[in-house]
Every structure is written in C-alpha cells, then in structure tokens.
Amino acid sequence: MGYRQFLWKGLHLEAKGNAGHAKGKKDLIDGKDYETSTLFLEENIGYKFTIIKKTNSSFYIIPQFGAIGNAKGNSTINIGPRGGKPDNFTQSNLLVGLNF
Numbered sequence: 001m002g003y004r005q006f007l008w009k010g011l012h013l014e015a016k017g018n019a020g021h022a023k024g025k026k027d028l029i030d031g032k033d034y035e036t037s038t039l040f041l042e043e044n045i046g047y048k049f050t051i052i053k054k055t056n057s058s059f060y061i062i063p064q065f066g067a068i069g070n071a072k073g074n075s076t077i078n079i080g081p082r083g084g085k086p087d088n089f090t091q092s093n094l095l096v097g098l099n100f
Contacts, residue, residue, distance in 0.1 A: 002042075010048035014064065017041055017071065042068040044093065062095040 002016025023035045046064030053059075070087035 006048075010050075010062075012046055012048065014044040014046065014066075015042070018068070039071040040068050040087075041071045042066060042091070046093070046095075057098060057100040060097055060099065062093070062097070064093040064095065066091060 002014060004012050004014040006012045018038075018040045020038050021036070022038045025033045027034060044064040044066030046062050048060055048062045050058050050060045068089050068091050
C-alpha cells in the first residue's frame with residue numbers, strides 16, 4: 001500500500017509499505033536458517049516519462065531512487081546475522097506500465 005504525490009509534471013514523491021515473509025536457509029555467514037515476518041517502509045523520488053501516448057492509452061516508464069528500511073525496529077526482525085547493522089538500504093526502481 002502506498003501514496004504518490006506529483007509535484008511538477010512527472011516529478012513525484014512516493015511512500016509505501018511492503019509486508020511479507022522472509023525465509024532463508026544455510027546463511028552464508030553462519031550456516032543457520034532464518035525466518036521472520038517483515039514490514040518495510042519505502043520512500044522514493046522519481047519522474048514519470050510517457051513514451052507512447054494514444055487517445056485512450058499510454059505507455060510509460062518511471063525511474064525512482066530512494067531508501068527502504070525496517071518498520072518493525074531492528075531488534076525484532078531476524079533476517080540473518082548483520083553484525084548490529086540496521087536494515088536500512090538505498091535502492092532504485094524502474095517501473096514500466098500502461099494507462100488505459
């Protein structure tokens with residue numbers, strides 16, 4: 001679930017939540033299995049480029065850049081040994097879509 005706010009033409013800010021279940025076997029660092037429910041928050045800035053525009057439809061791409069971080073707090077998530085490092089990452093997306 002998320003929200004996108006357009007600022008000027010195709011320039012926008014976006015915030016969304018990602019929920020799921022992470023499961024890993026035989027971690028490369030310690031060889032253990034890890035499993036947990038996950039909830040991450042993601043914040044991005046991007047620009048929507050319309051590539052093809054027709055009367056009732058269009059094809060677009062949206063490059064985005066931002067950050068994603070653990071919404072549950074670093075003490076409650078267990079996705080493997082991280083040496084006390086927080087589960088916050090820079091990231092990028094390339095969305096491709098159709099309007100109709």
